[in-house]
Amino acid sequence: MALLAISFLTLPAQAKEQNLGPVTHLPLPRYVSLKTDEGNVRRGPSLTHRIDWVFKRRDMPLQVTAEHGHWRRVQDRDGAGGWVHYALLSGVRTVLVEQDMIPIYNRPDPQSQLNARFELGVIARLGECTRDWCRISSGGYRGWTLKTNLWGVDDDEIRD
Structure with a gap:
């Protein structure tokens, strides 16, 4: 019984330390880079959402802050961002x-x-x-x- 109580006490602390994305199970937030010369930034995680602006620098570092299906919510160094399709992103760190x-x-x-x-x-x-x-x-x-x-x-x- 004592072992069971100890495991319950340690689980919540470990869960708080590492926030994982629900789709990739990778840490959130995390850094990625823009794979293409242009990347549409949308208001929400689908093609039906409006494009707010376009990132225009290949290899630009971005921070992933959320995941939903094939979409990642990202932000640049100024905090500007939105939802980008995962195919436009690379794990290469810049x-x-x-x-x-x-x-x-x-x-x-x-x-x-x-x-x-x-x-x-x-x-x-x-x-x-x-x-x-x-x-x-x-x-x-x-x-x-x-x-x-x-x-x-x-x-x-x-x-x-």
Whole structure:
């Protein structure tokens, strides 16, 4: 009887920690990228809902906040969003540079060699991340920058 009571006590805490999508069973929220050059953003999760606007940047990072059938509710860095068909989204992780001329270093160390500088608004492919740094690549350049320079990766996210 004591074991049964303990399992009931631990289940709700675990369920709160991880919010999973009802369709994919993947974590919500989570980051994805736009697979196409254009993606219609609808007011609701079906083709009958009005198109509010169109995302027009391939590889743009988006955050999935809800799921319904073949539709995902997404938002961009400014919080603008709506419902997008899942076929327009990719699991490939990208980030948006949020500061102008951010330094890209050879290693996650500001004393290491400077490889490049990325402008505000650049979309970069996301690689591994430590507690404070992420490895990114864009335009043939790659290296490490502080996570605080990027949108599309969580503050506590670690990637190998």
